[in-house]
Amino acid sequence: MAERSRVRFNPVAKEIEVEGSELFVKTTLDRLLAMIPGAVKEKAKVKRATKAVKAAPEKKAERKPTVKKVSPAPKAPKAPKAVKPTIAKKVKRAGKKAPAEKRVTNIDTVVSLIQGAPEGISTAELKAKTGFAERQIWSIVNRATKQGKIRTVKRGLYGGAAAPETKPEEKTE
Known part of the structure; x- marks a missing residue:
């Protein structure tokens, strides 16, 4: 990992802490002391991170420069394909x-x-010819009368529905 350098300042205790390589610590500390008016030149505490020293540091593979993706040039619109007639x-x-x-x-x-x-x-004749019960005949006749298929001539006697008779209107002049 790369060594990180940093500067910390504690405003309460008015302490400045500089961490990093010797060169960084010396140059940064000199600059900071020059900025502070009336600063006493003391030896600052140098904190160095102690790391195990390797025999020969291996070179890391160089990072390839990041390549920005360039949006492709806008393509010319393709001509629409010929429409084939669909066969039914x-x-x-x-x-x-x-x-x-x-x-x-x-x-x-x-x-x-x-x-x-x-x-x-009559109802009796209908009963004899059809074999239906009187109750069935009455309900059938009632329904057919409402539909206008037959008409009641008199009680118990039924006839076909006649065309409506036209009454001559009296003309008064």
């Missing part, structure tokens, strides 16, 4: 499924029977 891949499509057969629901059977009877059909 063939898409395999699943074959279209045949439309599912429409199931005939209970509502469809009852409504078709009611619309097939021009003068209307």
